[in-house]
Amino acid sequence: MRVIYSEDHKLRDARTELHAGQLVTPFEAPFRAEWILAAVKEAGFADVVAPDAHGLETARKVHDPAYLDFLATVWDRWVAAGFTGEAIANSFAVRRTSQRVPDNIVGAIGHYANAADTSITKGSYEAAIASMRCAITGADWLNAGNRFAFALCRPPGHHAGIDLFGGYCFINNSGVAAQRLLDRGARKVAVLDVDFHHGNGTQDLFYRRGDVFTASLHGDPMHAFPYFLGHADEEGEGEGAGANRNYPMLPGTPWDIWSSALADALTRIKAFGAEAIVVALGVDTFERDPISFFSLTSDDFTRMGAMISAAGLPVLACMEGGYGVPEIGLNVANVLKGLEA
Numbered sequence: 001m002r003v004i005y006s007e008d009h010k011l012r013d014a015r016t017e018l019h020a021g022q023l024v025t026p027f028e029a030p031f032r033a034e035w036i037l038a039a040v041k042e043a044g045f046a047d048v049v050a051p052d053a054h055g056l057e058t059a060r061k062v063h064d065p066a067y068l069d070f071l072a073t074v075w076d077r078w079v080a081a082g083f084t085g086e087a088i089a090n091s092f093a094v095r096r097t098s099q100r101v102p103d104n105i106v107g108a109i110g111h112y113a114n115a116a117d118t119s120i121t122k123g124s125y126e127a128a129i130a131s132m133r134c135a136i137t138g139a140d141w142l143n144a145g146n147r148f149a150f151a152l153c154r155p156p157g158h159h160a161g162i163d164l165f166g167g168y169c170f171i172n173n174s175g176v177a178a179q180r181l182l183d184r185g186a187r188k189v190a191v192l193d194v195d196f197h198h199g200n201g202t203q204d205l206f207y208r209r210g211d212v213f214t215a216s217l218h219g220d221p222m223h224a225f226p227y228f229l230g231h232a233d234e235e236g237e238g239e240g241a242g243a244n245r246n247y248p249m250l251p252g253t254p255w256d257i258w259s260s261a262l263a264d265a266l267t268r269i270k271a272f273g274a275e276a277i278v279v280a281l282g283v284d285t286f287e288r289d290p291i292s293f294f295s296l297t298s299d300d301f302t303r304m305g306a307m308i309s310a311a312g313l314p315v316l317a318c319m320e321g322g323y324g325v326p327e328i329g330l331n332v333a334n335v336l337k338g339l340e341a
């Protein structure tokens with residue numbers, strides 16, 4: 001198992017997150033990656049490398065290039081406007097509004113935001129690029145004929161849509177990795193999202209494409225972020241019809257229910273003809289995660305890895321969510337153990 005990690009994740013160190021009507025210390029903080037890195041090394045996954053310095057060529061195939069340009073410049077534009085706080089969207093291009101991008105930076109950030117929980121700060125973009133590079137480097141490890149890789153991505157990516165950031169995400173790491181696998185010869189790949197939250201960004205990227213199967217197991221959006229996508233009747237459109245599958249589940253969902261959804265998703269991924277699986281690996285399905293409501297135990301994460309491995313395909317796991325409790329490291333390490341079992 002090759003692990004790809006970049007110290008540059010530390011450049012993403014926002015001071016604020018809008019949560020419950022207050023600006024709090026972000027849940028998605030640098031310690032997460034440090035705890036996870038220590039735990040996977042402790043578990044014996046010590047083949048840790050820095051990412052290759054990939055550019056935006058692959059990302060531009062799944063994200064709107066104008067959106068990527070926005071990410072690269074938003075902080076400088078925010079500061080140039082004279083603002084002293086962190087860049088937070090507070091006015092959004094909602095239903096029945098113009099989709100023109102305002103010249104004003106407050107308008108522009110609202111055009112590209114799908115949530116107000118994600119403050120943009122100095123270094124956020126550079127960290128997002130490093131995170132994307134981890135995912136691409138992991139995809140290339142598979143492209144070189146290896147079976148497993150773990151990209152310790154931070155910031156996460158699965159809420160980043162074609163031209164949308166939010167939910168702590170800026171560039172869709174697992175989506176870029178899927179594209180990289182296709183660019184290097186795969187005809188069909190799958191993105192399997194096991195994070196507690198629906199992979200709305202990943203669904204957006206591939207909803208109209210027939211070469212990437214997207215499956216997500218998550219808290220029912222009627223009750224959980226991202227709220228506005230992730231229902232079971234969203235099955236893809238056009239060339240992507242039938243290539244998207246959502247498994248929304250209710251508060252308190254335990255392993256036996258959750259794993260039956262995983263079994264169905266893996267069956268469909270195999271039937272689709274995927275040649276590799278990119279796993280959007282969040283461990284916020286853990287029973288003690290502070291912002292989620294499933295009931296998986298640490299041992300369930302080992303079972304999760306084993307089930308995914310049994311599909312018999314190459315697997316790249318890209319780190320997504322998982323918060324606040326020391327077990328996030330153990331739970332990630334258990335998935336990797338399960339994969340290699």
Ligand SMILES: NCCCNCCCCCC(O)(O)C(F)(F)F
Nearest residue numbers: 019156167168197225282320321
């Ligand atoms: N303010 C706390 C309430 C939840 N609001 C935002 C939730 C974002 C979840 C992010 C994630 O865990 O899905 C990712 F994997 F992307 F990191």
Ligand SMILES: [Zn+2]
Nearest residue numbers: 195196197321
């Ligand atoms: Zn999550």
